[in-house]
Ligand SMILES: Nc1ncnc2c1ncn2[C@@H]1O[C@H](COP(=O)(O)OP(=O)(O)OP(=O)(O)O)[C@@H](O)[C@H]1O
């Protein structure tokens with residue numbers, strides 16, 4: 001069997017007294033869409049930051065194609081083919097699409113002038129490669145959130161093209177934009193890019209992912225099928241069965257509120273509610 005495209009074994013990361021990762025194993029294959037789920041504070045972003053060179057692990061090893069690597073900073077991760085899209089897209093709204101795609105790597109004409117036509121031509125080609133008909137001369141500020149998301153993907157992939165890590169990419173998208181993004185993600189995966197897809201939205205997982213890793217409290221709670229029943233995913237997320245989370249009556253929940261010892265529900269911030277039945281979990285948190 002060939003080695004995974006990217007893997008990490010035994011990852012430990014501490015921030016002062018906080019142990020964000022307590023020995024995490026994770027792997028990503030070429031062409032795979034691997035969802036990473038977990039409640040707030042589970043360690044998802046910390047893991048993603050290790051894989052993208054933002055942090056170095058206190059213990060554990062990252063491998064690319066089975067070979068151990070040290071990713072000391074984001075540039076080294078990029079050089080190794082790992083691109084990351086953080087929730088705050090690093091685009092400059094006051095610049096046009098082409099200028100954003102070439103930010104810091106501008107194409108120049110002899111004499112030290114920017115070669116704007118060449119950058120726009122190249123930008124158009126890259127956008128069209130994922131079937132995005134955006135005029136490269138448009139200001140990013142004038143694009144929808146979904147279009148910006150895709151420009152950020154094109155930009156990230158122009159630095160690095162083997163692994164794409166996305167932290168909650170659909171949080172601010174409309175339903176139509178999510179579908180469009182999923183099409184693009186599937187296309188990238190079909191071309192061999194490995195994708196780590198971090199999400200809070202359980203209902204998205206079967207639609208997009210081929211495999212799911214659920215993190216809880218700095219550990220991997222389980223690796224499962226995206227088509228696992230939601231109840232199973234919720235159990236992995238919160239560490240106990242679904243029915244124990246649901247207050248049978250209003251009175252019961254009032255009693256629960258009066259008993260702090262029984263209120264160890266997962267904390268989900270309001271803006272990141274789980275969909276479907278899990279919304280009740282979010283509301284109570
Ligand atoms: N730079 C940091 N300094 C101190 N503690 C941190 C730092 N980054 C993360 N932590 C802590 O590490 C734990 C894991 O955080 P992390 O951000 O990885 O979780 P997450 O799964 O991404 O959560 P969320 O869903 O809220 O984004 C949390 O307890 C968090 O408070």
Ligand SMILES: [Mg+2]
Pocket residue numbers: 044045046
């Ligand atoms: Mg996070």
